[in-house]
Amino acid sequence: MARVIVNVMLKPEILDPQGRAVQGALGRLGLTGVTDVRQGKQFVIDLAGELDADRSATLEKLAGELLSNPVIEDFNLTVVE
Amino acid sequence: MARVIVNVMLKPEILDPQGRAVQGALGRLGLTGVTDVRQGKQFVIDLAGELDADRSATLEKLAGELLSNPVIEDFNLTVVE
Structure with a gap:
């Protein structure tokens, strides 16, 4: 079993009214003293099962297309187990 | 300067239709082979400035009251810098 965490954050130049x-x-x-919240x-x-290279590539691709909006968001992907 | 990351997640027993x-x-x-998404x-x-004990306690309290809903959500707080 594998666990992957994908964090999606607005790009630094995009205003974040919620934050x-x-x-x-x-x-x-x-x-x-709170200077910024995003x-x-x-x-x-x-x-x-194991996260092999194929699934890892698929996941990376989907993180950029499904889980985040590449126009306004960045993502990072971490395999935790 | 200090940076704190607060992650808020639905409690395991709460259904997550978005996930x-x-x-x-x-x-x-x-x-x-995706078995679960939350x-x-x-x-x-x-x-x-530095995150002293006072502000750290305030932040911990607010993470549990403002940033998360303690009825349905858990949070964890990490000081990254």
Whole structure:
């Protein structure tokens, strides 16, 4: 069994109003010195069997096409087990 | 400067229809053997100065009250820098 985590985050140059709202709320609720908050998505994907090169390539491709929007988002993919 | 990452994920016993939809799509698009997908949120929080014990406690509290819904979600908090 393999577990892969894909994190998807807006590109740095794209405005993140959700993150900005969280930044404001954290400040109002007592956390001082918050300079930036970015909000992204995380996918935890469990796979049967080993993650061979073929499936790994497919997953990398789908992370860039299905799980993220390449126009506005970056992703990173980590195999955790 | 400190950077903290808070990952928020539905509790294991809570159904995740978004994750299920992604699981189906990955399969249809050629990734075999996907046994489970869970979708969560990720917050990347940048803080000015050092993260002392006080602010760390405030952040931990707010991660459980503002960033996640403790009824249906778990969170974990990692200091990365």
